Every structure is written in C-alpha cells, then in structure tokens.
Amino acid sequence: MSGGFCRVSSVLCRFSSVFRKRRFVSAGSVRFGSGCQERLCRPLLSGTVDRFGGVTVRDFPPDISEDEFEELLRERRVAVWLHVPISLSRLSAAAARHGFSFHHARRDVAVLSLWAGHGEDRLPAFATHQIGVAGAVVDESNGKVLVVQDRNKTKNAWKFPGGLSDLGENIGETAVREVFEETGIRSEFRSLLSIRQQHNHPGAFGMSDMYLICRLSPLSYDIDFCTQECLRCEWLDLNELAKTGETTPITSRVARLLVYGLEKGFHNIDLTMEQLPAVYSGMFYQLYHRRLPEMHSLQNKDSK
Amino acid sequence: MSGGFCRVSSVLCRFSSVFRKRRFVSAGSVRFGSGCQERLCRPLLSGTVDRFGGVTVRDFPPDISEDEFEELLRERRVAVWLHVPISLSRLSAAAARHGFSFHHARRDVAVLSLWAGHGEDRLPAFATHQIGVAGAVVDESNGKVLVVQDRNKTKNAWKFPGGLSDLGENIGETAVREVFEETGIRSEFRSLLSIRQQHNHPGAFGMSDMYLICRLSPLSYDIDFCTQECLRCEWLDLNELAKTGETTPITSRVARLLVYGLEKGFHNIDLTMEQLPAVYSGMFYQLYHRRLPEMHSLQNKDSK
Known part of the structure; x- marks a missing residue:
C-alpha cells in the first residue's frame, strides 16, 4: 500500500487494485489525497472508479460508526459517490457534515x-x-375519437385518456395501457403526434x-370506463372536438391535426x-x- | 381532539385542523387509525393532507429521538410522505423499519x-x-452541418454537438447552449427533428x-471547439454525413432527413x-x- 497508489487517500485504500485495472481518461486532473495513514488502511470501504476518476x-460495514466514517471522508480528494442503504441512513447525516448532498434516492438506497x-x-x-x-x-370508419372527462378535475373538459409512464415503458405502451385502464378500449400504437414540455x-x-x-x-369499440378515474367517456366526432370550447388547448390542437390527417392522410x-438496436449489448431504442x-428505400439500405 | 377527527392517528394529531379545511376527494377510502393516545398527542409533527388523503x-423537531419517531409512525393508517432533512437522516432508517422507502432525494432532503x-x-x-x-x-448557403467527434469515446464517430438538459431548461435552449459550449458556434432554434427513447x-x-x-x-461560423470534450469539430457536407459509415445510426438518419429538407423544404x-400559457398561473409550456x-389560420382563431 505504500507504492504509487498510496497517493490514494485513506478512504480509498482498497481502491488501488481497481485503479490499476481501469483506464483513466482524465487522470491528470484527479488527485487522491496526500498520504496513507496506516491506522486507517484497514479495508473498511471498497469502491470502484469511473472513467472520470469519480x-x-x-x-x-453495517457496524461502521459515524466517527469512523467521518474520519474516512475527511481524506477524500475526488468526486465521490456514496450508495447508502436506508438502514444506515445515519451515515448520510455524517457525510453531509463533509459537504455531501443527496444526488438521488430510490427504494432502499440513497446516493450522495x-x-x-x-x-x-x-x-x-x-x-x-x-x-x-x-x-x-381514432375510428377511421366514422371519424370519431375516444375522449374522457376526469373525475377529479374541477373543470370538466374532454381530453384523451392517458397517464404517467412506468419506468422502462415505451411511449406507445403507456398510451395503449392507459387507454385500456381508463376506457376498456383495446388499441394499437400508430404514431406520435405532439410533444409538450413543461417545467415546475x-x-x-x-x-x-x-x-x-x-x-x-x-x-375494440365497446366502452367500459373506469368510474374511479373518469366522469364520462365517449366516442366523439373529431370535428366536434376540434371546435368545442369544452376541452383543453392541446386536445383541441391535436383534434385539428387529426381532422387534417383523416382528410389528407395521416x-x-x-x-x-x-x-433500433443500441450500440451496447442487447438493448433497443425507439426512434x-x-x-x-425516400425512407423506405433508405431503410432497406440500412439493413444491408 | 376527541371528536370525529380523533380517528386521525396519533402521528397525525395536529392534522385534524388541516383535515377540516381541505376537501377529500376519496375520503371514504381513507382511514386514520383507531384512537388518540393522549401521551402522543403533543404536537410533535405537523403536516398537510393532499386531495387523495395522503x-x-x-x-x-431536530431533537426528536428515533424511539419517539417510531412510536408515532406505528399509528399511521394512510399514505404518508416524509420530507427528512439530511441532517436527521437517522429518522429515515427508523421509518424504513416501518415499511417506508425512498421516493426520491435531492440536495439536502430525502422524501420517503x-x-x-x-x-x-x-x-x-x-x-x-x-x-x-x-x-x-445547418448552413443553408452551402449545405454543411456542424459535427463533432467526442474526445472520450473509444470509437470516434461524427455526431451533432449536444448534452443533458439542466433542470428547467427548454429543449431548444439546451441545444443552443451545448452547441456553443462544445463548438463556439452561436445559433438559434428552428425545429425539433427526432426523438429517441431508451431505457436502462x-x-x-x-x-x-x-x-x-x-x-x-x-x-456565427468560426469554430472554436472545446478541446476537453471534442477531438474534432467541422462543418461537414450533409450529403457526406448521410453516406459515411463514420457516424452513429441516428446521426446518419437525421442527416438524410436534413438532405431532404434542404432539397424539398424543411x-x-x-x-x-x-x-403557450398553462392553465395555472404564470407558467408556459412548449408544444x-x-x-x-391550415395551422396559421387556426392559430389566429385561437387568439380570438
């Protein structure tokens, strides 16, 4: 532990082997403390180093005391990520005394x-x-579209059924699932029509x-709507939805797009x-x- | 505290006034414990109730002990949100013993x-x-587009400069900021071309x-690229970018879209x-x- 990697601070004593194995992209800008106090060199904490030196x-160790932990934190000299199990949350307070803050937390782990x-x-x-x-x-046979009114909103306005994506769910999957849960209608994804971004x-x-x-x-066409979520659910004429004031501005806008699509082609x-397949193993993305x-012929070229 | 709202559990003793003020959408499905032990009725914790009864x-109180805190948690009978300051993280471990888990955390607060x-x-x-x-x-005068090669990727491929949105930043703002930071080129937003969703x-x-x-x-047109982030930065002919294998599939695809746009109109x-203005006060969203x-005339109708 006293060689070149003893520049690695005491908190990182066991990291030295990791450092040797992994390539540093910006090693020059990374500093790891000023010495290795033998007292602290017992392998209390182990970790990994990312390509930026973090x-x-x-x-x-479940029995690590806050004092021991803080002693270790004092020596750090680089970006540090701590994955603290909820049962050891007292360590998060100790880390906060050394400038750490929450990056995120999920279920039973907080990341500082x-x-x-x-x-x-x-x-x-x-x-x-x-x-x-x-x-x-959209029912293309009669120009009608499926709309709902929320039960829990004060102003009742016609809107398209929908809800939040679950983690890992594709856009189209969310749409199909939410439509079914709210209205009982089974459907399949065709295209994306609009994107709204809103902060706060x-x-x-x-x-x-x-x-x-x-x-x-x-x-399917027979409505069986969720009475907990919806007050009303109907197949409404698209032209009517495009004109009514009893809707939201975005629904109205998309209704007009759909009227145009019905007439001139979607x-x-x-x-x-x-x-498409992602560059890394086994994953796909949706584009x-x-x-x-020209895209059809381009696609054929892609697959060659 | 012995009236109807004493069904509110001991942890919620001080909530009774809040309950009275706020409307319950689904009060029927909300239960708040089975009694109010006087011992626990001192106002240790206060909170608010949302429209779902959460x-x-x-x-x-900074000096609340884990034992006291757990005693309070034991009586809860409804969805509960705890905003625990990082300095009191020991309470998160206590809450976990009663089934709580991290919902999220940011900076100095964890929400369980x-x-x-x-x-x-x-x-x-x-x-x-x-x-x-x-x-x-895209420089429409010569059909060239601004591309970079990442410094930190093993395989160097031409791509469009970009990066992660900061919280609260609009899509177009991120694009303009990242392009400037990486290449030194000033630019303005015109449109959105593609969306990719990828999990994990x-x-x-x-x-x-x-x-x-x-x-x-x-x-502006004079490149002054960030050498920390980029290995190369050039104005490249769009046709060349659409054909080269030295790029990513998405960049190639968008290059083809842009070639088409240059020829037939963007x-x-x-x-x-x-x-557009959001329904609630003072906020805007981007659609x-x-x-x-037809949209031009529709927009005029909108503003009437």
Whole structure:
C-alpha cells in the first residue's frame, strides 16, 4: 500500500487494485489525497472508479460508526459517490457534515455525491422529467375519437385518456395501457403526434413534465370506463372536438391535426416509430421522426 | 381532539385542523387509525393532507429521538410522505423499519413514502427520464452541418454537438447552449427533428433517456471547439454525413432527413414549437407538432 497508489487517500485504500485495472481518461486532473495513514488502511470501504476518476462506494460495514466514517471522508480528494442503504441512513447525516448532498434516492438506497474537482460541479444530474402519454384512438370508419372527462378535475373538459409512464415503458405502451385502464378500449400504437414540455409541473415533485400524444387505432369499440378515474367517456366526432370550447388547448390542437390527417392522410401529421438496436449489448431504442417518401428505400439500405 | 377527527392517528394529531379545511376527494377510502393516545398527542409533527388523503410531513423537531419517531409512525393508517432533512437522516432508517422507502432525494432532503391504502401502491412516481438534446446547425448557403467527434469515446464517430438538459431548461435552449459550449458556434432554434427513447441508459442511474435532435440555424461560423470534450469539430457536407459509415445510426438518419429538407423544404421534416400559457398561473409550456398549411389560420382563431 505504500507504492504509487498510496497517493490514494485513506478512504480509498482498497481502491488501488481497481485503479490499476481501469483506464483513466482524465487522470491528470484527479488527485487522491496526500498520504496513507496506516491506522486507517484497514479495508473498511471498497469502491470502484469511473472513467472520470469519480469514486463510488456501495458497500458499508453495517457496524461502521459515524466517527469512523467521518474520519474516512475527511481524506477524500475526488468526486465521490456514496450508495447508502436506508438502514444506515445515519451515515448520510455524517457525510453531509463533509459537504455531501443527496444526488438521488430510490427504494432502499440513497446516493450522495460530492464534487471535489476544479471549478463548478460537473457531475451528471439525475432524471429531470416525468413522462406522461395520452392516446388519441381514432375510428377511421366514422371519424370519431375516444375522449374522457376526469373525475377529479374541477373543470370538466374532454381530453384523451392517458397517464404517467412506468419506468422502462415505451411511449406507445403507456398510451395503449392507459387507454385500456381508463376506457376498456383495446388499441394499437400508430404514431406520435405532439410533444409538450413543461417545467415546475404540479405533481412532478419540482421536476419537469414531458407530455406526448400518440395516435392509436382501435381494436375494440365497446366502452367500459373506469368510474374511479373518469366522469364520462365517449366516442366523439373529431370535428366536434376540434371546435368545442369544452376541452383543453392541446386536445383541441391535436383534434385539428387529426381532422387534417383523416382528410389528407395521416402521413401529414405522424411521427412514426422504429425500434433500433443500441450500440451496447442487447438493448433497443425507439426512434421517432418524420417518415419521408425516400425512407423506405433508405431503410432497406440500412439493413444491408 | 376527541371528536370525529380523533380517528386521525396519533402521528397525525395536529392534522385534524388541516383535515377540516381541505376537501377529500376519496375520503371514504381513507382511514386514520383507531384512537388518540393522549401521551402522543403533543404536537410533535405537523403536516398537510393532499386531495387523495395522503399526508406529508416536512417539519421534524431536530431533537426528536428515533424511539419517539417510531412510536408515532406505528399509528399511521394512510399514505404518508416524509420530507427528512439530511441532517436527521437517522429518522429515515427508523421509518424504513416501518415499511417506508425512498421516493426520491435531492440536495439536502430525502422524501420517503409509504402506501398504506387498499391494493397496489398508487403513489405517483418520481421523474424517470433524463433529457439529452443535440443541435444540427445547418448552413443553408452551402449545405454543411456542424459535427463533432467526442474526445472520450473509444470509437470516434461524427455526431451533432449536444448534452443533458439542466433542470428547467427548454429543449431548444439546451441545444443552443451545448452547441456553443462544445463548438463556439452561436445559433438559434428552428425545429425539433427526432426523438429517441431508451431505457436502462448507461449513465442514467438506472433510469431512462430521451434524446432529441433539433434543427438550428447558425448565427456565427468560426469554430472554436472545446478541446476537453471534442477531438474534432467541422462543418461537414450533409450529403457526406448521410453516406459515411463514420457516424452513429441516428446521426446518419437525421442527416438524410436534413438532405431532404434542404432539397424539398424543411417544412417536410420539422416539428415546430409554440409557447403557450398553462392553465395555472404564470407558467408556459412548449408544444411541438407538425405545422399544417391550415395551422396559421387556426392559430389566429385561437387568439380570438
């Protein structure tokens, strides 16, 4: 422990092997303290180092005292991430006394961070947006669209059924699920029609909201709506929805898009979706953009 | 405290006045414990009640002991939100012993929640997505677009400059800011071109990623790129970018869209943005969708 990596501070004593294995992209700008006090060199905490030199500690001995923990924290000299189990939350208070703050928390782990590099905090932020999705289910045979009125809103206005995306759920999946839960109508995803971004959204815990409206095709027609969520649910004429004042501005706008789509072709208003493989293993992403006349042949070229 | 609201549990003793003031949407499904033990009725904790009957506690006496706190928690009978300051994190461990878990945390406060209603947890989730935005700055005079190669990626591929949105930042603002920070080019927002959704995104702390590419117009042309972030930065011919293998699939796809836009008009590929007033006071949102020939006259109707 007394070689080159003993520049690694006491809190990081066991990190030395990790340092050796991993490549530092910006090693020059990373400093790890000024010495290794033998007293603290017992392997109390272990962690990993990211490519920016940030250290992440995930494992804490359950019996570590706040005093011991603080002693270790005092020596840190680099961006540090602490994954503190909820049962050891007392350590978060101790870390806060050394400048740490909450980066995020979920379920039974809080993640604290400390930027100790030069200049302003360059740590990546946690998620900032909730995603809400609504589905405009259009019955092309009669020009009607499925709309609901919320039970829990003071002003009752026609809107498309929808709700928040669950973690890991695709936009289209949310639309289809929410439409079914609220109205009993089964449907399938066709395209993305509009995106709204709103900050300080009420009910977003100080975060922002992205609200997307999709075009769906009905697979069933008999309404069986959720009386807990909805006051009314109907198949409404699109022209009527586009004109009524008894709706929200966005619903009205999208109704007008849909009227145009019904008349002139939905390709005029659609953002179509494609699922593509991500660069890293086994994952896919969904890409939405305008489909051009040329895209079909381009796609064929893509797959060659 | 012995009237109807003494059904409110001991932890909620001081809530009774709040209950009286606020309307319960689903009061029938909310139960608040079975009695009020005088011993616990001193006003240790106060809180507010939301329209679903959920209770939020934000103020904790700094000297409250874990034992006292747990005694209070034992009596709760409703969805409860605890906003625990980082300095009192020991209370989070105590709450966890009663079934609470982290809902989210930011800076110096952790928010814990407990769903004690009927059926599955119906508490709204925290933000699930980070938002990344890239800007395709197109010089219409010569058909070139501004591209960079990342310094920190192993495979160097041309891509549009971009990065994560700060909290509260609009999509277009992020694009313009990131383009300037990475390349030194000043630009202005024109439209949204594509949206990618990806789950389990690396670097998103287990959350999802929404990556949007905007079309920007240049306001300056002399590149002065950030050598910390970029290896190379150039104005590249759009046709070349659309054909090269030295790029990412999404960049290639958007380059093809832009080639088409240059030739046939950007209205074929754009989602244009409008800022509209939100229903609640003083806020605005940004709405993106296809602009139709009719939209201009529709907008005039809107403003009447």
